[in-house]
Amino acid sequence: MSKLLTFLLLALHCLININYHHSGSVVGKVISKEEENDIDEQLKILHKPPIKTFETKGVNVDCIDINKQPAFDHPLLKSHVVQLRPSSRPKDPSSKSSSWSSSRLQQPWENVNLGSYACPEGTVPLRRTIKEDLIRAKPISKSLYSTTSIFQTAAPNPESYVQHVAYRHSFNVTNNITRPLVIHGIQADIKIDNPPVQNDQLSASLLLAEGGPKDTFSTILAGWMVAPTLYGDNYTHLSIFWRNGTTNGCFNMLCPGFVQVDSSVPIGEVFPVKSEYGTRGYSFTGLIFQDVNSLNWWFTVIANNVTIDIGYWPREIIPFLTNTANYVAWGGFVRTPPNTPSPPMGNGHFPEGDINKVSAMVNTMYVDEKYTLQVPRNVYDWENFSDNTDCYGIDFVEDHPDLGKIIFFGGPGGNC
Numbered sequence: 001m002s003k004l005l006t007f008l009l010l011a012l013h014c015l016i017n018i019n020y021h022h023s024g025s026v027v028g029k030v031i032s033k034e035e036e037n038d039i040d041e042q043l044k045i046l047h048k049p050p051i052k053t054f055e056t057k058g059v060n061v062d063c064i065d066i067n068k069q070p071a072f073d074h075p076l077l078k079s080h081v082v083q084l085r086p087s088s089r090p091k092d093p094s095s096k097s098s099s100w101s102s103s104r105l106q107q108p109w110e111n112v113n114l115g116s117y118a119c120p121e122g123t124v125p126l127r128r129t130i131k132e133d134l135i136r137a138k139p140i141s142k143s144l145y146s147t148t149s150i151f152q153t154a155a156p157n158p159e160s161y162v163q164h165v166a167y168r169h170s171f172n173v174t175n176n177i178t179r180p181l182v183i184h185g186i187q188a189d190i191k192i193d194n195p196p197v198q199n200d201q202l203s204a205s206l207l208l209a210e211g212g213p214k215d216t217f218s219t220i221l222a223g224w225m226v227a228p229t230l231y232g233d234n235y236t237h238l239s240i241f242w243r244n245g246t247t248n249g250c251f252n253m254l255c256p257g258f259v260q261v262d263s264s265v266p267i268g269e270v271f272p273v274k275s276e277y278g279t280r281g282y283s284f285t286g287l288i289f290q291d292v293n294s295l296n297w298w299f300t301v302i303a304n305n306v307t308i309d310i311g312y313w314p315r316e317i318i319p320f321l322t323n324t325a326n327y328v329a330w331g332g333f334v335r336t337p338p339n340t341p342s343p344p345m346g347n348g349h350f351p352e353g354d355i356n357k358v359s360a361m362v363n364t365m366y367v368d369e370k371y372t373l374q375v376p377r378n379v380y381d382w383e384n385f386s387d388n389t390d391c392y393g394i395d396f397v398e399d400h401p402d403l404g405k406i407i408f409f410g411g412p413g414g415n416c
Contacts, residue, residue, distance in 0.1 A: 031135060039134045045073045045256065046129045053128075054117055057235070060128040061266055063119035069126065074256035076316040084261055085309055087293040089300065090185055090367045108355050108362060108403060109191055109283040112271055114238070114303035115264035124311075125266035126253055136229050137254055140202060140335060164342055164416055166386040166394040166409040167208075167331025168364070170376075181381050183209070185289025185297075185367030186328045188407070191360050192282045194236045194274035195226055195344040202227040202335045203343045204239065205359060205409075207286050209297070210327040212320025219243040220313050220321065222288050222299045224271065235270040238284075240299060242313050244320070259296075260311040265303070267310065277347060278357055289367050295322055324369075330361050331394065332409045342391060346410025351395035355403075359410040362403040375405055391416040 031039070048069065050062035066082055117125045140161055170181060186207050195203045206223035225239040230251055242257055243249030250257065252267045260267065275281025285302035296312040315322050332345040346359025355362075365373045376382045384394045392411035400406050 035138075039131055042134060042255070043129065043131060046070045046253070048126075051120055051123045054125070056116070057233070057270060061117055061125050062128050063117075063123040063263075064126050066122055066124050066261065069124060069260060070253065070256045071259045071314075072256065074317060077256065077259075077314055080259075080314055080316070082259060082261065083291070083294055083296060083312060086289075086298050086300070086312075087291050088371070089307075090187075090287070090289055091370075091372045093372055109189070109275065109281045111305050112192060112273055112282045112284050112303055114269060114271075114284065114301070115262075115306075115308065116269075116272075117264050117266065119263040121263070124260040124263055126260060127266050127268040129254060132232065133230070134254065136232065137251060139337075140200070140227075140229050141250055141254070160338065161335045162338055162340075162342065162416075163333070163335050164345070164388050164392055164413075165331065165333050166345060166392040166411065167329045167333075168382060168384050168394065168396055168407050169329035169331075170327055170366075170381055181326075182369035183325045183328050183366050184292075184369070184371055185209070185287060185325075186330065186365075187285065187287040187289075187367075187373065188330050188361035188364045189283050189285045190223055191355075192224060192236055192271050192273065192275055192284065193347040193359050193410075194234075195346065195348050197226050197228065197234065197343040198336075198340070200229045200337050201340075201343045202229060202333075203345055204333045205346065205361070206329075206331065206333055207288055208327075208329045209288055209321065209325035211318075211323070211325045216245045216320065217243070218245075218318035218320035219249070220288060220297055220318060222286055231268070236274055238265070238267060238269045238271065238301075240267055242318060244318055248317070257317050258311055258313055262308050262310045265301070265308055265310055275347065275356075277349070278354075280356060285363075289371075290321070290325075292371050297321060328366060330364050330407050332359065332392065334392075334413065342413040342416045344411065344413045345392050348410065348412050350393045350411050351408035353408075355406070355408075358408050361407045361409075362400070362405075364405040364407055388416045 048064045052063040054061040119125050197203050204225040206221045208221040210217050210219045212218050220242045222240045224236050241251050273282045287300045295315040298312045300309045334345050336342045349358050368374045386392050386394045395408040397406035
């Protein structure tokens with residue numbers, strides 16, 4: 001073997017080792033030694049001794065003592081006492097029992113089954129975070145701290161992620177032009193899709209609530225995401241995000257903050273099914289709402305027709321949502337690196353009238369000042385918005401007799 005060939009092979013070997021040392025299996029992600037040390041410290045916080053471990057689709061899910069989960073490493077939660085269940089759920093005036101879980105109009109899709117884990121009593125399931133997860137998530141997470149509102153498109157920046165949205169939202173001005181619209185939550189039946197996205201991209205269907213003055217918003221959102229940049233795969237995942245101001249927060253459980261209380265459904269769980277174009281699809285019901293007593297914000301779902309209180313964002317970490325949300329939205333959200341085509345939103349099709357051929361949310365409602373579910377009726381309080389109608393659309397059905405308020409959204413993406 002020639003000396004030149006030997007040298008080239010040795011150089012290639014060293015390059016591979018260096019790249020692996022700094023970024024594991026994350027292709028194209030090279031981090032500094034300082035960043036690597038920060039990530040190692042973060043992993044020490046996120047990794048807690050498991051009582052039991054499940055493995056599925058190559059991912060470990062650990063059952064962690066509910067009182068020792070990473071949330072309580074947040075400096076504002078050192079003395080926090082776990083709230084095991086909501087004080088109550090929002091009332092539904094149209095239901096005889098006033099029970100949120102019984103507030104079901106006709107379901108156009110099949111309610112998906114979740115909760116494949118059975119953690120022992122007193123423990124909660126948490127997806128085990130590895131170094132590659134934090135490396136992949138860092139660029140897209142950091143980019144979300146640079147905008148005032150998550151669902152507002154930032155000014156073009158050649159070095160930042162490009163974002164596009166199509167959603168229905170509150171005007172956040174007045175109700176009947178005379179008084180502020182007080183909102184303590186938002187809900188919808190959310191169709192589950194699986195749009196094709198590339199590495200470093202994200203496509204999501206979300207519920208969002210925000211509160212606070214400019215540049216210091218407290219933000220929470222929940223729904224589904226397809227995000228190889230977060231999960232390392234192309235599955236559709238049950239996902240959340242929170243942010244306070246421009247520096248604090250994260251996706252899912254990648255930092256201390258969100259408190260998991262359910263013992264069977266972890267944040268980040270893969271949906272076992274997806275909707276197919278033109279056929280009856282699958283859905284789950286999502287609700288984010290403020291607890292009337294603790295003022296914590298809960299994330300609750302209905303899956304397989306069972307109500308599951310997954311967990312909550314403590315009021316301490318989202319202070320500008322303590323009194324009310326002054327901005328809420330239902331819809332689609334995509335992000336992509338600069339100078340790349342944008343990914344599909346929803347199922348990749350523009351909105352049309354057939355609920356089985358487009359991404360949608362039905363039974364859309366909000367929680368008012370009396371902690372009662374209300375249908376968004378006043379035209380002065382709500383509007384549709386798409387930042388790029390060539391790539392993504394949004395449509396709204398005002399009063400369907402069986403499905404209530406319907407939001408259709410989505411599109412193919414491309415060079416937007």
